[in-house]
Amino acid sequence: MTTRMIVLNGGSSSGKSGIARCLQAVLPDPWLTFGVDTLIEAMPTSMQESDAGIEIAPDGEVIVGPGFRTLESAWIEGVAAMARAGAGVIVDEVFLGGAESQRRWQQALGGLGVLWVGVRCESAVAAAREIARGDRITGMAAAQADMVHQGVFYDLEVDTTRSESLECARIIADRVK
Amino acid sequence: MTTRMIVLNGGSSSGKSGIARCLQAVLPDPWLTFGVDTLIEAMPTSMQESDAGIEIAPDGEVIVGPGFRTLESAWIEGVAAMARAGAGVIVDEVFLGGAESQRRWQQALGGLGVLWVGVRCESAVAAAREIARGDRITGMAAAQADMVHQGVFYDLEVDTTRSESLECARIIADRVK
Amino acid sequence: MTTRMIVLNGGSSSGKSGIARCLQAVLPDPWLTFGVDTLIEAMPTSMQESDAGIEIAPDGEVIVGPGFRTLESAWIEGVAAMARAGAGVIVDEVFLGGAESQRRWQQALGGLGVLWVGVRCESAVAAAREIARGDRITGMAAAQADMVHQGVFYDLEVDTTRSESLECARIIADRVK
Amino acid sequence: MTTRMIVLNGGSSSGKSGIARCLQAVLPDPWLTFGVDTLIEAMPTSMQESDAGIEIAPDGEVIVGPGFRTLESAWIEGVAAMARAGAGVIVDEVFLGGAESQRRWQQALGGLGVLWVGVRCESAVAAAREIARGDRITGMAAAQADMVHQGVFYDLEVDTTRSESLECARIIADRVK
Numbered sequence: 001m002t003t004r005m006i007v008l009n010g011g012s013s014s015g016k017s018g019i020a021r022c023l024q025a026v027l028p029d030p031w032l033t034f035g036v037d038t039l040i041e042a043m044p045t046s047m048q049e050s051d052a053g054i055e056i057a058p059d060g061e062v063i064v065g066p067g068f069r070t071l072e073s074a075w076i077e078g079v080a081a082m083a084r085a086g087a088g089v090i091v092d093e094v095f096l097g098g099a100e101s102q103r104r105w106q107q108a109l110g111g112l113g114v115l116w117v118g119v120r121c122e123s124a125v126a127a128a129r130e131i132a133r134g135d136r137i138t139g140m141a142a143a144q145a146d147m148v149h150q151g152v153f154y155d156l157e158v159d160t161t162r163s164e165s166l167e168c169a170r171i172i173a174d175r176v177k
Numbered sequence: 178m179t180t181r182m183i184v185l186n187g188g189s190s191s192g193k194s195g196i197a198r199c200l201q202a203v204l205p206d207p208w209l210t211f212g213v214d215t216l217i218e219a220m221p222t223s224m225q226e227s228d229a230g231i232e233i234a235p236d237g238e239v240i241v242g243p244g245f246r247t248l249e250s251a252w253i254e255g256v257a258a259m260a261r262a263g264a265g266v267i268v269d270e271v272f273l274g275g276a277e278s279q280r281r282w283q284q285a286l287g288g289l290g291v292l293w294v295g296v297r298c299e300s301a302v303a304a305a306r307e308i309a310r311g312d313r314i315t316g317m318a319a320a321q322a323d324m325v326h327q328g329v330f331y332d333l334e335v336d337t338t339r340s341e342s343l344e345c346a347r348i349i350a351d352r353v354k
Numbered sequence: 355m356t357t358r359m360i361v362l363n364g365g366s367s368s369g370k371s372g373i374a375r376c377l378q379a380v381l382p383d384p385w386l387t388f389g390v391d392t393l394i395e396a397m398p399t400s401m402q403e404s405d406a407g408i409e410i411a412p413d414g415e416v417i418v419g420p421g422f423r424t425l426e427s428a429w430i431e432g433v434a435a436m437a438r439a440g441a442g443v444i445v446d447e448v449f450l451g452g453a454e455s456q457r458r459w460q461q462a463l464g465g466l467g468v469l470w471v472g473v474r475c476e477s478a479v480a481a482a483r484e485i486a487r488g489d490r491i492t493g494m495a496a497a498q499a500d501m502v503h504q505g506v507f508y509d510l511e512v513d514t515t516r517s518e519s520l521e522c523a524r525i526i527a528d529r530v531k
Numbered sequence: 532m533t534t535r536m537i538v539l540n541g542g543s544s545s546g547k548s549g550i551a552r553c554l555q556a557v558l559p560d561p562w563l564t565f566g567v568d569t570l571i572e573a574m575p576t577s578m579q580e581s582d583a584g585i586e587i588a589p590d591g592e593v594i595v596g597p598g599f600r601t602l603e604s605a606w607i608e609g610v611a612a613m614a615r616a617g618a619g620v621i622v623d624e625v626f627l628g629g630a631e632s633q634r635r636w637q638q639a640l641g642g643l644g645v646l647w648v649g650v651r652c653e654s655a656v657a658a659a660r661e662i663a664r665g666d667r668i669t670g671m672a673a674a675q676a677d678m679v680h681q682g683v684f685y686d687l688e689v690d691t692t693r694s695e696s697l698e699c700a701r702i703i704a705d706r707v708k
Contacts, residue, residue, distance in 0.1 A: 018663030024221035025662050030244055032219040032252070042209040044201035045488045053207075067207050074264030075209070081258030087251030125695060131556050132549030132696035134399045162693075166659035195486030202485050222665045305520035308379050309372030311576045339516075343482035378575035384584075384598050386573040386606070396563040398555035421561050428618030429563070435612030441605030 001113035003176045004083040006031075006090045007105060009152060010119030011144030012060075013130040015160035015168070016092040019119060022169030023090055027176065031088035039075050043068075060139025062096055073104070080108040094144060099151030117172055118149055118157035125161050178290035180353045181260040183208075183267045184282060186329060187296030188321030189237075190307040192337035192345070193269040196296060199346030200267055204353065208265035216252050220245075237316025239273055250281070257285040271321060276328030294349055295326055295334035302338050355467035357530045358437040360385075360444045361459060363506060364473030365498030366414075367484040369514035369522070370446040373473060376523030377444055381530065385442035393429050397422075414493025416450055427458070434462040448498060453505030471526055472503055472511035479515050532644035534707045535614040537562075537621045538636060540683060541650030542675030543591075544661040546691035546699070547623040550650060553700030554621055558707065562619035570606050574599075591670025593627055604635070611639040625675060630682030648703055649680055649688035656692050 006023065008016045020033040040048060047053025047067055055063045064072075083089045095101035102116075121129075126141035156175055158168040183200065185193045197210040217225060224230025224244055232240045241249075260266045272278035279293075298306075303318035333352055335345035360377065362370045374387040394402060401407025401421055409417040418426075437443045449455035456470075475483075480495035510529055512522040537554065539547045551564040571579060578584025578598055586594040595603075614620045626632035633647075652660075657672035687706055689699035 015663075018660075021222070021665040022659075022663050025223065030221050030224055030248060032216075032248055034219055038215065038219070039209075042211055042215070044207050045198070045490050045492075046202065047207055048490055071207060071209055071264050074259040074262035077262035078255040078257075078259035080255075082251040082255035085251040085254035087248050128553075128695045128697035129549075132546075132553050134552040136399050136402055138399075164656060164659045165663035192486075195483075198488040199482075199486050222667050225667055302518060305376075305518045306372075309369075309376050309519035311375040313576050313579055315576075341479060341482045342486035375576070379577065384575050384578055384602060386570075386602055388573055392569065392573070393563075396565055396569070398561050399552070400556065401561055425561060425563055425618050428613045428616040431616035432609040432611075432613030434609075436605045436609035439605040439608035441602050 001177070003113045003115050004088060005080075005109060005112055005114045006088075006117060006172065006176070007093060007114060008091065008117050008119050009093050009095045009102070009148060010121065011126060011141060011146075011148050012094065013126040013133065013141035014119045014121040014145070015129075015165055016119050018165035019158070019160070019168050019172070020090045020092045022166045023172060026166075026169050026173045027088065029088055031090050032082065033090040033092065034079060035092035036094055039072060042075075043071060056137055056140075058139075060137060060141075060143045062094075062140070064096065076105060076108045080112065083109075083112050095148045095152055096144070098148065102152050113177065115156075115172070115175055116152075116154045118152065118154040119168070120149070120157055120159040120161070121145065122161045178354070180290045180292050181265060182257075182286060182289055182291045183265075183294060183349065183353070184270060184291060185267065185294050185296050186270050186272045186279070186325060187298065188303060188318060188323075188325050189271065190303045190310065190318040191296045191298040191322070192306075192342055193296050195342035196335070196337070196345050196349070197267045197269045199343045200350060203343075203346050203350045204265065206265055208267050209259065210267040210269065211256060212269035213271055216249060219252075220248060233314055233317075235316075237314060237318075237320045239271075239317070241273065253282060253285045257289065260286075260289050272325045272329055273321070275325065279329050290354065292333075292349070292352055293329075293331045295329065295331040296345070297326070297334055297336040297338070298322065299338045355531070357467045357469050358442060359434075359463060359466055359468045360442075360471060360526065360530070361447060361468060362444065362471050362473050363447050363449045363456070363502060364475065365480060365495060365500075365502050366448065367480040367487065367495035368473045368475040368499070369483075369519055370473050372519035373512070373514070373522050373526070374444045374446045376520045377526060380520075380523050380527045381442065383442055385444050386436065387444040387446065388433060389446035390448055393426060396429075397425060410491055410494075412493075414491060414495075414497045416448075416494070418450065430459060430462045434466065437463075437466050449502045449506055450498070452502065456506050467531065469510075469526070469529055470506075470508045472506065472508040473522070474503070474511055474513040474515070475499065476515045532708070534644045534646050535619060536611075536640060536643055537619075537646045537648060537703065537707070538624060539621065539648050539650050540624050540626045540633070540679060541652065542625065542657060542672060542677075542679050544657040544664065544672040545650045545652040545676070546660075546696055547650050549696035550689070550691070550699050550703070551621045551623045553697045554703060557697075557700050557704045558619065560619055562621050563613065564621040564623065565610060566623035567625055570603060573606075574602060587668055587671075589670075591668060591672075591674040593625075593671070595627065607636060607639045611643065614640075614643050626679045626683055627675070629679065633683050644708065646687075646703070646706055647683075647685045649683065649685040650699070651680070651688055651690040651692070652676065653692045
């Protein structure tokens with residue numbers, strides 16, 4: 001089955017968005033790429049820090065409310081429809097709920113050729129990169145490093161701890177059919 | 178029919194994105210909002226200035242290549258699917274092809290309750306706001322002010338020349354069913 | 355005395371940065387423009403929300419700590435030195451302490467030709483524009499609208515409630531010697 | 532002599548700004564950090580792509596006009612004045628003119644304790660990171676990798692090819708007096 005979608009899952013600062021940009025550069029056809037940030041920016045600003053939307057605890061934990069889930073569910077359906085309509089789509093995700101988060105995507109992607117990719121990065125290195133990026137909220141990289149992979153199935157995994165995004169992208173691109 | 182989508186069409190610097198943010202604030206339910214910029218940022222960076230993608234002429238005219246159309250078409254299908262899946266969606270668009278651009282959206286939105294809104298702004302005022310925003314490329318506001326409305330059908334029109342975004346948003350919200 | 359610096363003071367969402375961009379476009383020589391945001395981005399991210407740095411209360415009030423003052427004081431000296439070295443400099447400021455904030459700048463600007471400009475905007479309109487900009491933190495526009503002008507001396511005042519940034523910039527530029 | 536300024540010099544995508552953010556996190560006192568981008572954003576947008584300002588050739592070479600030099604010179608004086616006024620300042624620079632660029636800073640920094648740091652990155656790795664960042668203009672990383680170091684004197688050099696920004700920052704911080 002032709003690969004229509006690449007789902008990159010990894011914690012904050014694991015290097016997903018860099019891999020996504022490199023994938024767009026090395027894949028022969030033009031692919032679209034969307035991240036969790038695309039969805040968050042599309043939401044009402046009032047939901048970006050409220051009980052209905054997203055809340056970030058002082059230790060970097062992300063808590064997601066019911067209003068968020070409703071919009072996220074429609075977003076997932078829409079991204080799946082883009083792939084069905086013929087565009088290659090790279091999704092850059094943070095499976096805060098592990099296997100349960102993957103299940104939400106799987107339900108929408110039925111019948112599509114999907115490549116599931118785990119993006120690993122050693123917790124200490126991800127935390128160091130979080131500091132280098134100058135994010136105001138710190139602690140997310142460490143909090144999410146292992147959590148997001150729990151119970152998740154992958155076609156392949158890459159590790160950015162000692163590999164550049166471009167190398168990881170080439171390994172992934174080789175698996176695209 | 179319940180309104181599931183609001184399409185705001187207007188030239189660059191006409192005030193569409195401000196109206197979209199205000200609509201999200203005044204509408205009782207949470208709506209998603211997407212603009213042309215969301216699509217452009219999702220594309221490979223190599224397409225952002227190439228023959229296959231988008232090119233901006235020195236006078237501010239935007240030229241769109243065949244590669245752009247393919248991804249845009251999938252994007253439109255996907256946004257329509259989000260509305261079908263139950264999310265209210267505000268689209269902030271620039272119909273560079275006038276009626277022809279609207280037709281592309283209409284084909285994808287069949288069966289959905291859509292509110293078509295024209296966002297007008299006097300050309301000189303839009304050009305002044307373009308300077309105030311500090312965009313590197315100038316001339317787009319003047320070039321697009323009238324062009325994008327040619328042959329386009331609207332349910333209602335608003336004018337930001339002398340009205341704030343929030344007032345325009347309230348007028349539009351009153352028409353949402 | 356030749357004008358070497360233009361200080362724009364106004365509350366959040368009063369339109370200062372738009373006027374600054376327009377001033378750069380209409381003034382015959384190239385001028386530099388800096389805002390409070392330039393300073394904040396230059397600070398350690400840890401100070402951007404801490405007791406030593408800046409804190410934003412739930413009602414939009416901005417509280418500034420002693421660590422902020424030390425860096426701000428050096429920043430002001432540096433910006434004054436740029437004007438002394440021959441560059442025209444536009445400063446886009448929020449005098450949270452009113453006359454006391456102005457005094458801090460005056461001490462550094464001794465001997466320089468300065469044009470002090472008050473940027474007014476009706477509180478309700480500024481609050482509406484804050485919503486249109488989609489800022490996550492709301493309430494700052496209303497909280498600051500009058501406060502920042504208390505006891506401040508101006509060479510001229512402009513009002514963006516019903517005037518475009520470019521018109522205001524032209525009025526200011528006419529006063530530059 | 533107490534270190535008042537750290538000048539990081541390296542090509543595009545060599546990792547300077549990440550090191551600057553990490554330095555702010557590891558140094559005991561609060562330091563300000565400024566980059567070439569701070570200056571460019573402060574300039575009139577009309578200068579950002581014109582003969583008087585900056586031009587970027589198709590191969591990524593950056594050409595700087597006389598108007599740029601005038602403002603840059605005032606900027607350098609101002610940043611030096613911030614350090615003299617008591618703030619620690621990290622400067623993140625690209626010495627396009629090699630030794631000649633360094634000389635411009637040296638003239639302004641007389642009498643100040645300065646730590647000159649060369650930030651190296653293998654050309655191929657910097658080019659790969661440029662792709663991962665999704666910059667629209669590519670080729671700058673490769674074009675600048677060696678050029679910016681020609682004839683420049685350093686107190687120490689770090690290499691980001693195989694070291695994280697945080698490790699490099701710690702090495703630099705150990706040399707701050």
